[in-house]
Amino acid sequence: MTKNKRLLTIFTIACGILIVLPIFFLVISSFKAPEEVFKPNLNITKLTMENFEAVMEKNILRAIWNSLIVSTSVTVIALLFHSMSGYALSRLNFPGKNLVFGWMISTLMVPFTVIMIPLYMVTKNLGMANSYLGLIVPMIFNAYGIFLFRQFYKDFPKELEEAAYMEGLSIARTFFRIVLPLSKPMMIPLTIGFFTANWNNYLWPLIINQKEELWVVQVALANIVGGGYETSWSIVLAAALLCAVPTFIVFFSMQKYLVDGIKTSGIK
Amino acid sequence: MNFKRKETLTAYGFLLPNLLGLTVFVFVPMVYAFYVSLHDWNALSPKVFIGFDNYKKLAEDKDWWQSVYRTFIFTIIYVPLLVGSSLFFAVVMNNIKKKFEGLARTLFLLPFAITSVISAVIWMFLYDPRNGFINQLLDLLGIPTQQFLGSTSQAMIAIIIVILWINLGYNMMIFLAAIKEIPTDYYEAAQIDGATGWRAFWNITLPLLRPTTIFILIVTTIGSFQVFDQIMVMTKGGPANSTMVSVLYIYKQAFEFLNMGYASALAVVLFLIIFVLSLTQLRMYSDKD
Amino acid sequence: MKIWKSLLIFSIVLILIVQAGCSSSKSSSGDGDSNGVVTLKFWDFHSEAEKKFFQDLVKEYNTSHKDQVKIEYTAFNQSDYTTTKLPVAFANEEGPDIFMVSPGDFTKYAQSGIMADLNSYFPEGAKEDFLPASLEAVTYQDKVLALPYELELLGLYYNKKMLADKGVEVPKTWDELQAAAKKLTTDKVAGLVLPTDKGPYLNFIWYPFLWQQGGNVLNEDGTKSTFTSPEVVKALDYWGSFFKDGSAPSKLQYGPWDASNIGTGSAAMTILGTWAVPVLENQFKDVEIGLAPIPTPAGGKAATDAGGWKMAVNSKSKNVKEAAKFIMWCFAEDSSRPLKWATEIKFAYSPRQSVIKEGEKIYGEGLRKVFTEEIYDSAIPEPRYGPEVVDAVGEAMQKVMFGKVKGEDAAKEADKKIEEALKKK
Numbered sequence: 004m005t006k007n008k009r010l011l012t013i014f015t016i017a018c019g020i021l022i023v024l025p026i027f028f029l030v031i032s033s034f035k036a037p038e039e040v041f042k043p044n045l046n047i048t049k050l051t052m053e054n055f056e057a058v059m060e061k062n063i064l065r066a067i068w069n070s071l072i073v074s075t076s077v078t079v080i081a082l083l084f085h086s087m088s089g090y091a092l093s094r095l096n097f098p099g100k101n102l103v104f105g106w107m108i109s110t111l112m113v114p115f116t117v118i119m120i121p122l123y124m125v126t127k128n129l130g131m132a133n134s135y136l137g138l139i140v141p142m143i144f145n146a147y148g149i150f151l152f153r154q155f156y157k158d159f160p161k162e163l164e165e166a167a168y169m170e171g172l173s174i175a176r177t178f179f180r181i182v183l184p185l186s187k188p189m190m191i192p193l194t195i196g197f198f199t200a201n202w203n204n205y206l207w208p209l210i211i212n213q214k215e216e217l218w219v220v221q222v223a224l225a226n227i228v229g230g231g232y233e234t235s236w237s238i239v240l241a242a243a244l245l246c247a248v249p250t251f252i253v254f255f256s257m258q259k260y261l262v263d264g265i266k267t268s269g270i271k
Numbered sequence: 272m273n274f275k276r277k278e279t280l281t282a283y284g285f286l287l288p289n290l291l292g293l294t295v296f297v298f299v300p301m302v303y304a305f306y307v308s309l310h311d312w313n314a315l316s317p318k319v320f321i322g323f324d325n326y327k328k329l330a331e332d333k334d335w336w337q338s339v340y341r342t343f344i345f346t347i348i349y350v351p352l353l354v355g356s357s358l359f360f361a362v363v364m365n366n367i368k369k370k371f372e373g374l375a376r377t378l379f380l381l382p383f384a385i386t387s388v389i390s391a392v393i394w395m396f397l398y399d400p401r402n403g404f405i406n407q408l409l410d411l412l413g414i415p416t417q418q419f420l421g422s423t424s425q426a427m428i429a430i431i432i433v434i435l436w437i438n439l440g441y442n443m444m445i446f447l448a449a450i451k452e453i454p455t456d457y458y459e460a461a462q463i464d465g466a467t468g469w470r471a472f473w474n475i476t477l478p479l480l481r482p483t484t485i486f487i488l489i490v491t492t493i494g495s496f497q498v499f500d501q502i503m504v505m506t507k508g509g510p511a512n513s514t515m516v517s518v519l520y521i522y523k524q525a526f527e528f529l530n531m532g533y534a535s536a537l538a539v540v541l542f543l544i545i546f547v548l549s550l551t552q553l554r555m556y557s558d559k560d
Numbered sequence: 561m562k563i564w565k566s567l568l569i570f571s572i573v574l575i576l577i578v579q580a581g582c583s584s585s586k587s588s589s590g591d592g593d594s595n596g597v598v599t600l601k602f603w604d605f606h607s608e609a610e611k612k613f614f615q616d617l618v619k620e621y622n623t624s625h626k627d628q629v630k631i632e633y634t635a636f637n638q639s640d641y642t643t644t645k646l647p648v649a650f651a652n653e654e655g656p657d658i659f660m661v662s663p664g665d666f667t668k669y670a671q672s673g674i675m676a677d678l679n680s681y682f683p684e685g686a687k688e689d690f691l692p693a694s695l696e697a698v699t700y701q702d703k704v705l706a707l708p709y710e711l712e713l714l715g716l717y718y719n720k721k722m723l724a725d726k727g728v729e730v731p732k733t734w735d736e737l738q739a740a741a742k743k744l745t746t747d748k749v750a751g752l753v754l755p756t757d758k759g760p761y762l763n764f765i766w767y768p769f770l771w772q773q774g775g776n777v778l779n780e781d782g783t784k785s786t787f788t789s790p791e792v793v794k795a796l797d798y799w800g801s802f803f804k805d806g807s808a809p810s811k812l813q814y815g816p817w818d819a820s821n822i823g824t825g826s827a828a829m830t831i832l833g834t835w836a837v838p839v840l841e842n843q844f845k846d847v848e849i850g851l852a853p854i855p856t857p858a859g860g861k862a863a864t865d866a867g868g869w870k871m872a873v874n875s876k877s878k879n880v881k882e883a884a885k886f887i888m889w890c891f892a893e894d895s896s897r898p899l900k901w902a903t904e905i906k907f908a909y910s911p912r913q914s915v916i917k918e919g920e921k922i923y924g925e926g927l928r929k930v931f932t933e934e935i936y937d938s939a940i941p942e943p944r945y946g947p948e949v950v951d952a953v954g955e956a957m958q959k960v961m962f963g964k965v966k967g968e969d970a971a972k973e974a975d976k977k978i979e980e981a982l983k984k985k
Contacts, residue, residue, distance in 0.1 A: 008366065008367060008368055009368070011363055011366055011367045012367040012368045012371050012375075014363070015360070015363055015364060015367050015371070015375045016371060016374070016375055016378075018360070018379075019374070019375045019378030019379055020378065022378060022379055022381070022382060022436065022439070022440070023378050023381055023382075025382070025390075025393045025394065025397060025436070026381055026382065026385065026393075028393060028396070028397070028404070029385070029389070029393055038820075038824055041396060041399075041402060041813045041814070041824075041826075084288045084289050084292070085289070087285040087286070087288070087289075088285060088286050088288075088289045090285060091281070091282040091283075091285040091286050092286070095278050095279075095281065095282040095285075096275075096278060096282075097278060097279040097282040097283065098279065100282075103286065103290070107289070107293060108489075108549065109542075109546060110293050110297040110298065110301070111490070111493050112493055112496075112541075112542050112545040112546055112549070113297070113301050113304070113538060113542050114497045114499065114518045114521065114538060114541065115497075116499070116518065116521060116522050116525060116526075116538075117304050117521065117525070117534065117535060117538035118297065118300035118301060118303075118304055119648065120314070120531070120648055120651050120652070121299070121300035121303035121304060121307075122296060122300045123648060123652055124303075124652055125295060125296065125299055125300060126296075127652065127654075129295075140292075140296070141296045143292060144289060144292030144293045144295075144296050144297060146289075146293065147490060149289060150486060150489075150490065151445070151486060154482040154483055154485065154486040155448075155449065155452070155482070155483070157482040158449075158452060158453075158479060158482060160454075173277070173281075174277065174278060174281040175281055175284070175285075178285075188448040188451055188452060189448060189452075191444070191448060192441070192444055192445045192448055195380070195383070195441065195444070196441065199383055199384060199441075202386075203386040203387065205386070205387075205388070205500075206644070209636075209640055209644060209645065210644060210645065210648045210649075213601075213634060214634075215634065221386055221388075222637075224386070224388070224389075225388070225636075225637040225640060226607070226635070226636065226637055228388075228637060234814070234815065234818065236392075236814075239389075239392075240389070240392075243385070243386070243389040243392075246386070247384050247385055247386070247389075250384035251381070251384055254377060254380055254381070254384060255377060258373050258376060258377060313668070313671075313672055314647050314648075314650055314651035315647075315650050315651070315668075315669065315672030315673070315674045316672045316673065316674075395811070395813065396813060398811070399811060399813055400809060400810060400811060401747070401748060401750065401809060401826070402748070402813070402826070418810050418811070419811070420810075420811050421756065421809070421810025421811035421962070422810065422962070423962050423963060506757070507757045507758055507759065508758065509756070509757055509758055509958055509962070510756070510810065510958060510961065510962035510963075511955075511958040511959050511961070511962040511963035511965075512955065512958065513962075523951070526643040526644060526647055527643060527947050527951065528668075528947045528948055528951070529647060529668055529672075529947070531651070
């Protein structure tokens with residue numbers, strides 16, 4: 004048994020390293036001198052910090068700050084709203100349940116490029132254009148989170164809720180006091196998913212905001228790429244690495260919440 | 272009666288923010304897009320009402336239907352690969368030495384953090400026919416240089432690999448979270464009956480993972496039909512249209528040709544295709560619930 | 561406990577949002593006239609030194625017109641600028657007052673009437689100073705809809721050492737180019753770098769091969785397609801041959817317009833524009849690069865493509881007059897600004913004859929000399945076909961490059977699409 008475990012562990016770590024190799028390339032390249040950037044050699048002797056210095060001059064910190072505000076807000080609010088909706092759809096019984104669920108899922112089926120322009124109009128008319136609100140509010144309402152929570156809550160042990168009702172707790176109280184605190188493992192994928200999706204969001208922030216102070220990370224990055232006649236790829240890669248750091252931090256810190264099942268401890 | 276009323280009220284109360292938000296920010300734009308599809312509009316001049324002409328046109332648009340076909344092929348290859356591999360690795364991940372689990376999970380997850388443009392750039396380099404790592408490796412193994420993104424037959428697969436690379440870790444994590452929700456007593460009970468390893472997986476894990484599997488299946492399919500970012504950066508639909516998938520075609524019509532009305536009609540059709548597909552999937556798998 | 565933590569974060573976030581929302585709504589006061597000062601929005605796509613040039617122009621103008629006009633300048637990534645930023649803004653009637661147009665976008669904007677007629681705003685004598693061809697390129701139904709400010713010509717850049725090492729002479733004809741490209745191609749070096757992805761730039765580089773034979777995509781008055789002519793087929797097959805025999809790479813890491821391709825030594829030859837000259841002089845001065853006119857086919861005449869961006873005014877702007885005045889001030893008045901743009905910030909030809917004369921000395925330096933003396937006279941302005949035509953041409957090219965299709969068949973298919981597109985207008 005232990006031998007199997009060891010083999011499995013080695014296999015998994017090996018796969019993991021394979022998967023990370025391209026990112027390793029990203030890291031190395033961002034330290035390379037501009038002319039070396041696409042050469043496949045791993046010349047560690049020629050490493051330089053000049054790319055990062057150049058990136059700092061481009062005011063990317065403000066963009067990182069903006070992205071932090073936006074991604075965090077969307078994630079936190081989405082966690083709340085979607086867990087509530089997902090719970091209702093999977094644990095409660097009410098007329099119109101399937102219709103509501105179907106309708107919500109269908110909102111996932113339209114490509115963003117198509118609703119981009121009318122969404123801009125709606126956001127503008129609500130007075131949210133060119134502000135943080137415009138970046139945050141429209142992005143909260145994404146049925147992916149609702150769907151995810153609904154599926155997770157399906158396997159939730161009924162005993163907990165039944166016990167709570169017997170004690171006279173209302174449905175709402177049961178949810179907020181008992182179910183939600185035990186939903187930690189389910190929240191991890193959602194947190195990571197929403198945070199990353201909003202952090203990497205490009206098209207929407209591009210069209211909804213004009214002001215440079217409101218630029219988010221991807222828009223600032225695209226500007227560094229420029230698309231003009233000379234793209235300094237080494238600087239772009241350095242900037243990209245820098246911009247990915249907050250996401251990495253979120254990933255690392257979320258890992259410890261991915262604990263073993265709550266069931267056993269919960270029921271007791 | 273009282274409890275039922277309360278239940279309904281609470282349920283809708285819980286659903287209210289999303290009902291409101293989705294209506295305003297997704298449903299209304301969707302309806303508007305349908306409205307636009309009945310017009311000829313180039314975003315710069317006023318709209319001209321043309322009824323269902325756009326739909327008649329798209330029925331005969333060979334390029335459109337080819338893009339739909341390509342998207343289907345993409346989906347049929349990508350979705351099973353993604354679902355299968357994330358499930359596989361989730362189970363494996365759950366069974367390795369605890370000490371290394373966090374590290375392994377993180378390694379798998381890292382590609383998800385990289386934005387689509389940058390991951391496209393990284394892989395474009397790896398795939399480069401002359402200087403790319405992969406070809407250098409193949410060279411060492413004595414295999415001739417492959418064109419990858421420059422080949423009409425290989426470009427699609429090359430892109431599928433990239434998208435798989437990005438999404439594997441994240442979906443694996445969802446499966447993993449679900450697996451960890453399964454009470455260990457189930458496994459203990461099974462062990463007493465003599466069922467371990469493969470048997471346990473088949474009879475306990477898999478059935479309990481049903482809701483999650485359905486979720487990932489449906490969501491990945493929907494996403495696969497809408498794949499856009501990476502293809503746009505890596506090949507722009509080329510070479511020779513071999514990677515021109517539906518959303519790319521819609522984007523081309525909308526923003527290169529400024530045929531907003533026609534693009535909206537195409538989007539409506541795409542929506543219907545995805546809708547029917549998802550409904551079928553739901554029916555197929557929920558039947559055995 | 562977690563609930564309290566999240567509620568805390570939630571409320572902090574809410575406060576931040578509200579505060580940020582309030583402060584930004586105060587500053588977004590719109591583009592009306594507040595105490596008589598006209599505010600204009602100027603959107604651009606340039607980056608680095610070119611962006612700074614325009615920013616400085618805006619600053620200068622704002623200072624000298626302090627209580628009358630205030631221009632707000634923003635620059636975006638180039639590809640998003642043309643495909644997303646501008647169309648979405650225009651669709652919402654929120655387009656900028658001043659923006660940039662390329663020959664590829666010109667027709668679709670012209671047909672929709674989004675560009676204002678600049679005819680009446682030319683300063684005395686300025687219009688005559690412009691090369692007739694460059695003005696024609698921006699005239700639509702007798703209206704001058706944009707102001708050209710640069711002409712970028714194409715030429716064949718080559719690595720002197722690589723050619724010398726392999727005993728290859730600078731190619732002058734199609735056959736010589738083909739042979740040279742093949743001979744110079746190695747595992748690490750591409751014989752001839754050409755654009756690979758579909759788009760206006762792909763066509764831009766190809767047109768000279770068509771024009772050298774006297775052929776064209778459309779007939780004289782642009783009403784019928786001539787895409788099935790033998791000249792087109794020949795040009796398509798010739799272009800495709802480089803990809804088929806491997807001397808042109810099927811995928812590039814640097815953009816096809818990037819001088820780094822030849823500068824870093826990963827290409828022996830490439831067809832590039834005037835913009836590459838300063839890049840080669842600054843970044844790659846240790847590499848010996850030569851320049852020659854694009855090789856011609858037997859019996860053909862020299863031809864090259866002259867591209868370049870133009871400035872335009874939003875016809876729906878509330879301040880067309882002020883916006884037009886600014887544009888004219890930039891490039892149609894004092895020759896110092898157009899000259900600086902064309903000779904210092906980058907290298908291009910000004911569409912104004914007086915400016916070229918003034919910069920005579922610079923136009924004779926280094927590789928510029930080759931452009932001025934050997935290439936300039938054969939320049940034909942980049943066509944301004946509508947996007948459907950551009951796409952059809954590009955598809956034909958891609959089919960020949962990668963799809964194993966013969967030029968003749970690819971041309972036939974494209975011809976049908978072009979005819980359809982022409983019918984629409």
